[in-house]
Amino acid sequence: MKKRFDISSLMRSKLTWAVVAEALILLVCLIVRPDFFKISYQPSTGMLYGNLIDIVNRSSEITIIAMGMTMVIALGGTDLSVGALVAVAGAIALKFMRWDVTVYNTPGDYTVYPFVLAIVVPLLVCIAMGLFNGLLIAKGGMQPIIATLILMVCGRGIAQIVTNGKQFTTGYSPFRVIGQGSMFFLPTPIVITVIVIVCVSLFVRKTAFGTFVEAVGVNRSAARLSGINAQMVIFIVFALTGFLSGISGLIYSSRIMSNDSNNAGLNYEMDAILAVVIGGTSMTGGKFSLAGTVLGSIIIRTIVTLVYYFGIASEATMAFKAVIIAVVIVLQSEPVREAFAKRTRARSQLAGGGAVK
Numbered sequence: 208m209k210k211r212f213d214i215s216s217l218m219r220s221k222l223t224w225a226v227v228a229e230a231l232i233l234l235v236c237l238i239v240r241p242d243f244f245k246i247s248y249q250p251s252t253g254m255l256y257g258n259l260i261d262i263v264n265r266s267s268e269i270t271i272i273a274m275g276m277t278m279v280i281a282l283g284g285t286d287l288s289v290g291a292l293v294a295v296a297g298a299i300a301l302k303f304m305r306w307d308v309t310v311y312n313t314p315g316d317y318t319v320y321p322f323v324l325a326i327v328v329p330l331l332v333c334i335a336m337g338l339f340n341g342l343l344i345a346k347g348g349m350q351p352i353i354a355t356l357i358l359m360v361c362g363r364g365i366a367q368i369v370t371n372g373k374q375f376t377t378g379y380s381p382f383r384v385i386g387q388g389s390m391f392f393l394p395t396p397i398v399i400t401v402i403v404i405v406c407v408s409l410f411v412r413k414t415a416f417g418t419f420v421e422a423v424g425v426n427r428s429a430a431r432l433s434g435i436n437a438q439m440v441i442f443i444v445f446a447l448t449g450f451l452s453g454i455s456g457l458i459y460s461s462r463i464m465s466n467d468s469n470n471a472g473l474n475y476e477m478d479a480i481l482a483v484v485i486g487g488t489s490m491t492g493g494k495f496s497l498a499g500t501v502l503g504s505i506i507i508r509t510i511v512t513l514v515y516y517f518g519i520a521s522e523a524t525m526a527f528k529a530v531i532i533a534v535v536i537v538l539q540s541e542p543v544r545e546a547f548a549k550r551t552r553a554r555s556q557l558a559g560g561g562a563v564k
Contacts, residue, residue, distance in 0.1 A: 221487030222499045228535040229502060232509045239516045254389035258512065266508035267396035268293070268455040270501055272475055273482040274407045275448030277500045280483050282424045282444060283492030284344065284351025289452040289479060291362020292336055293472025296329040296456025298366035301375035301466040303328065304382065314376045322381055330453040336362070337449020338442060345438040359476070366468035376465040386461030396458050403454065408497055420444060424492030478507055485535055506535065
């Protein structure tokens with residue numbers, strides 16, 4: 208017997224309302240700018256250009272971080288240190304390429320140490336910092352928000368120490384490719400983001416790890432009694448989040464070809480948390496949606512684009528952005544979703560000649 212499509216269950220899904228919210232924001236952008244969906248090809252750069260491309264491109268850093276943040280929140284915690292790790296990754300990468308600016312005082316198309324070190328070392332350091340967070344939480348019994356607050360506070364200080372308080376710049380071409388290059392007619396950050404999404408999705412959905420994360424998030428004690436190594440799950444999740452923050456930091460520093468320890472990754476933790484929440488993952492832990500997180504990140508960037516189109520003053524940008532996000536979250540709230548689902552169910556029953564309960 209063919210199963211009947213239940214539209215009311217679709218209306219109860221947070222992901223559905225995230226899609227609706229993004230569609231409405233895009234519609235407003237289209238009204239404000241009729242050429243909003245125009246995409247062009249630039250032969251000189253071999254890359255596609257357009258607002259949609261730019262939205263996905265500029266959301267790359269948050270999307271990558273939010274993939275790790277999704278699992279942290281699925282554990283019932285938050286990671287406030289991701290923005291600081293972005294700054295640390297950029298500082299270490301630029302340090303290896305410039306090392307001592309008093310000796311190598313002119314930025315150019317060169318690197319003092321092998322380029323592989325400028326990529327691998329920042330990622331390893333960020334993994335180590337993620338493991339430090341995991342150690343405080345799994346072994347030290349600290350609340351995630353408190354444990355990660357430590358690195359949030361001192362992380363930028365570490366980045367400043369690495370570069371001796373200086374802001375290094377570079378003109379090294381291979382490094383430029385990470386944030387400004389192109390692959391398959393798309394900006395490199397988009398390609399990197401797609402690879403990260405695919406790899407993380409395969410890791411958590413094609414293995415038992417995703418189930419372990421959800422089980423630990425629902426009840427750590429019960430998960431441990433059922434044979435799940437809860438501490439190891441926590442270690443892996445925070446190490447992965449640190450690694451992804453490092454990737455985001457390399458993209459950020461490559462975009463500006465510099466380290467900016469004061470502003471790199473600033474407020475990224477808040478945007479990543481918002482992306483996860485908008486995508487439908489509950490802050491109480493348990494089930495999570497990676498697809499929803501990706502959509503949530505794109506929604507946040509689309510809102511920023513909308514703000515630019517309306518010419519909102521920079522002083523009011525955050526407030527305007529907050530209002531739109533609040534509307535999106537209200538649309539996803541349980542009472543609103545249930546109300547729409549109930550009305551949809553009632554209309555379906557009336558159309559089918561049934562009684563409405």
